[in-house]
Amino acid sequence: MDTKEFRKYAHELVDWMADYLEQVEKYPVRSLVKPGETKDQLPDNPPEVPHSFENIFKDFEEKIIPGMTHWQHPSFFAYFPASRSEPSILAEMLTATLGAQCMMWATSPAAAELEEQMMEWLKKMLDLPRSWKGVIQDTASTATLCALLTAREVISGFKINESGFDNNKYRIYCSEQAHSSVDKAVMMAGFGRKNLVKIEVDENYAMKTGALQSAIKNDLKSGFKPAFIVGALGTTGSTAIDPIDKIGEIAQKFGIWYHIDAAYAGSALIIDEFRNQFKSLELADSFVFNPHKWMFTNFDCSVYFIKDAGQLIRSFEVLPEYLKTKSRGSVNDYRDWGVPLGRRFRSLKLWFVMRSFGISGIQERLRFHIRLNEYFSKKISGLGAFEVVMEPFLNFTCFRLKPEGLEDMESLNNLNEQLLEEINRQGKLFLTHTKINGQFTLRMVIGQTYVEQQHVDRALDEIKRVGDSLET
Ligand code: PLP
Numbered sequence: 522m523d524t525k526e527f528r529k530y531a532h533e534l535v536d537w538m539a540d541y542l543e544q545v546e547k548y549p550v551r552s553l554v555k556p557g558e559t560k561d562q563l564p565d566n567p568p569e570v571p572h573s574f575e576n577i578f579k580d581f582e583e584k585i586i587p588g589m590t591h592w593q594h595p596s597f598f599a600y601f602p603a604s605r606s607e608p609s610i611l612a613e614m615l616t617a618t619l620g621a622q623c624m625m626w627a628t629s630p631a632a633a634e635l636e637e638q639m640m641e642w643l644k645k646m647l648d649l650p651r652s653w654k655g656v657i658q659d660t661a662s663t664a665t666l667c668a669l670l671t672a673r674e675v676i677s678g679f680k681i682n683e684s685g686f687d688n689n690k691y692r693i694y695c696s697e698q699a700h701s702s703v704d705k706a707v708m709m710a711g712f713g714r715k716n717l718v719k720i721e722v723d724e725n726y727a728m729k730t731g732a733l734q735s736a737i738k739n740d741l742k743s744g745f746k747p748a749f750i751v752g753a754l755g756t757t758g759s760t761a762i763d764p765i766d767k768i769g770e771i772a773q774k775f776g777i778w779y780h781i782d783a784a785y786a787g788s789a790l791i792i793d794e795f796r797n798q799f800k801s802l803e804l805a806d807s808f809v810f811n812p813h814k815w816m817f818t819n820f821d822c823s824v825y826f827i828k829d830a831g832q833l834i835r836s837f838e839v840l841p842e843y844l845k846t847k848s849r850g851s852v853n854d855y856r857d858w859g860v861p862l863g864r865r866f867r868s869l870k871l872w873f874v875m876r877s878f879g880i881s882g883i884q885e886r887l888r889f890h891i892r893l894n895e896y897f898s899k900k901i902s903g904l905g906a907f908e909v910v911m912e913p914f915l916n917f918t919c920f921r922l923k924p925e926g927l928e929d930m931e932s933l934n935n936l937n938e939q940l941l942e943e944i945n946r947q948g949k950l951f952l953t954h955t956k957i958n959g960q961f962t963l964r965m966v967i968g969q970t971y972v973e974q975q976h977v978d979r980a981l982d983e984i985k986r987v988g989d990s991l992e993t
Pocket of ligand 1: 601659660661662663700702753755756757782783784785811823
């Protein structure tokens with residue numbers, strides 16, 4: 522393809538993209554294809570000869586689109602959103618066009634310095650400790666792994682990188698509700714899953730700090746070395762908030778690395794009424810949140826802050842001859858701040874988003890989503906046999922169908938599983954579930970960038986319609 526053709530197709534694609542964004546509601550939210558259906562339409566062998574772009578694009582529309590779940594559909598209420606916005610998409614187009622591999626300052630100074638400055642902006646926006654240093658990672662899972670690997674090096678005097686584990690007596694702590702990325706990080710960092718201590722939670726699904734303290738003391742008595750605590754600022758199951766301040770104090774008292782996983786709810790720190798609830802974030806050694814979840818920045822963009830960037834760099838730095846530069850030491854070479862060497866130019870989309878929305882625009886959207894959630898939770902609890910299972914929080918409500926007289930947990934769980942299946946099968950909205958105290962519960966997350974009250978109303982109608990049909 523030459524640039525003449527590129528220009529022609531790019532213009533056509535931009536029209537297609539704008540149409541898609543305007544008309545995304547014509548698609549079923551969740552793809553309805555069966556396993557294998559997409560692959561069966563693809564040839565067994567790669568093409569010997571070039572295909573025309575028209576042909577490729579026709580196949581994209583006919584074979585790929587039906588197998589896509591439309592995360593940007595305003596009736597996508599599943600998981601946590603992967604929110605996007607037009608400025609962010611435009612930045613991604615430029616990023617792809619520049620095609621820069623931004624592994625270090627010298628390979629694109631503007632990319633490194635824009636990243637550095639965006640991290641400063643975010644600290645101010647979220648009112649995070651100003652002394653922290655930030656870096657963009659692909660996902661929160663990677664950031665948590667980086668935190669754990671750095672803690673591992675710090676606690677071992679930077680020996681494990683050199684000679685591996687001697688005598689692994691380290692212990693890692695998180696709540697029973699922490700995200701599975703913590704388990705994964707513990708496995709990959711070589712600590713072993715059996716050394717991940719899951720601390721029980723209270724009635725709000727937040728970590729019991731008394732239990733944390735006892736676990737640490739018991740481990741110390743048994744000769745273990747407490748190394749790392751994860752506090753969740755918004756769990757995946759129920760957006761529970763662990764006692765961020767108290768965990769910080771315990772971590773300080775015992776000299777344990779303290780990592781805060783705010784992957785989803787971290788964006789809400791931009792609103793004062795939420796931020797004011799947290800006094801002691803500075804007790805954390807590291808912190809992650811995902812602008813790609815609830816800050817209108819296209820996937821992937823996860824922001825990782827660390828108290829002592831020197832420890833991170835010392836844990837990750839390897840310096841082959843071909844990567845040596847004269848500027849080393851006087852600039853940020855982000856290749857040393859995480860796992861991959863190669864890095865995408867992700868800060869561009871953050872810059873576009875922050876400038877296009879402004880702080881006030883982001884705050885306004887988040888507050889609107891929170892108001893929509895208050896509206897939803899009130900409506901659903903007055904809707905026939907539906908009940909809200911736990912106190913709604915931010916833009917998140919857990920609910921289930923509980924017909925009068927039906928008390929048996931298994932029957933209720935089966936009924937709600939059926940409800941979820943049927944709602945999603947219709948494709949008008951997409952919900953996912955969690956289990957709360959063994960109860961199968963539907964999760965409603967109102968975070969798609971452009972969701973409006975009409976989408977919530979339609980969701981309520983559909984949930985009621987399917988619920989009624991199951992009850993009769
Ligand atoms: N932590 C929490 C609390 C999450 O909810 C999630 C994902 O939803 C993650 C971590 C993992 O996020 P990522 O996909 O960015 O690795």
